[in-house]
Amino acid sequence: MLRRFLLLFVALAGWAEWEHWRSSRRGMGSRPGTSGTGEAVVVLGYRNRGSRANFVNRWRVRAAVRSQAPGPSRLVLCGGAVGGPEPEAALMARYVRSHGYRGSLVLETESRSTWENVLHATPLIEDADRIKIVSDPLHAEKARLYLRKHRPDLAERLVPARDYRFGEWTAVKPVLAVLGKRSLRRLRR
Numbered sequence: 001m002l003r004r005f006l007l008l009f010v011a012l013a014g015w016a017e018w019e020h021w022r023s024s025r026r027g028m029g030s031r032p033g034t035s036g037t038g039e040a041v042v043v044l045g046y047r048n049r050g051s052r053a054n055f056v057n058r059w060r061v062r063a064a065v066r067s068q069a070p071g072p073s074r075l076v077l078c079g080g081a082v083g084g085p086e087p088e089a090a091l092m093a094r095y096v097r098s099h100g101y102r103g104s105l106v107l108e109t110e111s112r113s114t115w116e117n118v119l120h121a122t123p124l125i126e127d128a129d130r131i132k133i134v135s136d137p138l139h140a141e142k143a144r145l146y147l148r149k150h151r152p153d154l155a156e157r158l159v160p161a162r163d164y165r166f167g168e169w170t171a172v173k174p175v176l177a178v179l180g181k182r183s184l185r186r187l188r189r
Helices: 002-023 055-067 087-099 116-125 137-150 172-189
Strands: 037-044 073-078 103-109 130-136
Touching: 002 130, 002 137, 037 055, 037 116, 037 137, 055 073, 055 087, 055 130, 073 087, 073 116, 087 103, 103 116, 116 137, 130 137, 137 172
Parallel strands: 037 073, 037 130, 073 103
Antiparallel strands: none
């Protein structure tokens, strides 16, 4: 019985890793630029109830920082006050600054959904040569699809972020994969 459980767990974890890896590479553009203002790394906020960035938002900010390439780069932190009194973007900004980040930050504090994240971030990333969207890979893929629907010209500048790492979030990746695939399926209809 234990052996079957372990085999099932390994199969499920392997499937989830595969789905996250594939999703982290789908929906990229074909023409990243080289003559604009460098890159914009868009961080999608996650519902935050308290006055400090929650675990998910802290992880997303760390993934965004590791996604930045050398050269001109700015973080675009997205998220309004969805779950608490303070915008998620402001909480993420405070977190990244308190951990020594001194690079360029732009905050988008009005959005209340992934669609609004993309819509409100668009004016903040229009001049970027390369655009990276950071979240869990399936959620980031959803945002890339939204950007392609809203602004196909900007979607052509999408490049991969470093929000996928093998073995990171292993315990919750199966759940995120199931929820993410269901959301993407509805979006593609």
